[in-house]
Amino acid sequence: MELKFLGTSSGWPLPRLGCKCNICRSNDPKDVRLRPSLLINDEVLIDASPDIYHQIKKYDLDPTKIKYIVLTHAHDDHIMGLFDLSHVYNNKTKPILISTKSVLDQVNKKLRASFFSFIKTSLSPFNKLTLGSSTDIWLIPVRHSVEAYAVKIKSKKPFLYAPEFRSIPGPSKKYIGDLDLMIIDGSSKTRVGQARGHETIEEGIKVAQELSAKKIYFTNIGHKTDTHNDLTLFVKEKGGDKFNIAFDGLELKL
Ligand SMILES: [Zn+2]
Ligand SMILES: [Zn+2]
Known part of the structure; x- marks a missing residue:
């Protein structure tokens, strides 16, 4: 499986409009982040970021190859694309x-006209759906400010994409099982500036250790965090070398 991070910010892009903070004044291209979407094998898109047009153009992607769009929840920053x-x-x-x-x-209520341009497949939590010949997906319930899911995906190796959650309920944790890769909510670094419905990166490190994921990337990087460089040092110091911070354009092979 080939994963491409099309966007790794939270609700609004970084730098934030009008802001002069450390992150927003950074010269590191990794501190420029669009809204969150993940593309798998060019054909499975998880969440449709409001920046999707620019993401498709920026990475010269073929939009006709996108066959499946999986939604974690119906907040605007995940569906407006x-x-x-x-x-x-x-x-x-x-x-x-x-x-x-x-x-x-x-989604139908928010985007009535656009909604007719898609074939809809409803998937019950914990049920498996096979995309194409060999990619299985599951929607696993997580706690957020609205109904929300982590997406577990397995082709050869299993990984979890959970861009937004406050916590993962016990039954969901049991169901997730062993993971080669976990991509999780990085909307705040610590309790300072923690947004409602989101865990902190500090808490996310503990969740990932409990689930014993082999490699972890934080995405959905919020404004109350740090520069990519300092945040990377922070997670490696707190959690160890398997912890990483995603950035726009990052590609991973699994
Ligand atoms: Zn700022
Ligand atoms: Zn949300």
């Missing part, structure tokens, strides 16, 4: 939009 993705030329078939029935209903 569906408006742009509803208008792709030369698509042989409509892309398939996958989430629970109730998340799909929420």
Whole structure:
């Protein structure tokens, strides 16, 4: 599996408009972050960031290859890109939009016209859906400020994408099992500036250690964090070498 991080910010891009803080004045290209989306093998998109048009252009991607769009939840920063993705030329078939029935209903209410441009597949929590010939996905419930899921994906090796959560309930933890890779919520570094419905990176390190994931990347990097460089030093010091900070354009092979 080839993973590409199209965006790694939280609700708003970094640098934030008008801000003069350390992160927003940084010269490191890794501190420039668009809204969160992850692309797998060019054909499975997890969450449709409002920046998706620019992400597709920036990385010279072929939008007609995107066959499946999996949604973790219906917050605007994860679904508003569906408006742009509803208008792709030369698509042989409509892309398939996958989430629970109730998340799909929420998307329908917010984006009524665009919603008709997709084939909908509702997937119940913990149930398996096979995409193509060999990629299995599951939606695993997590606690957030609204109904939300982590996506577990397995082709040869299993990984988890959980961009936004306050905590992971016990039954979900049991279900997740062993992971080669875990990509989790990095919206605040510590309790300072912690957003409602989100864990902190400090807490995320403990969650990842409990689940014994082999490699961990934080995404959904918020404004109350640090520069990419300092944040990387922080997670490695607190958690060890297997902890990392994602950045826009990062590619991983699994
Ligand atoms: Zn700032
Ligand atoms: Zn959210």
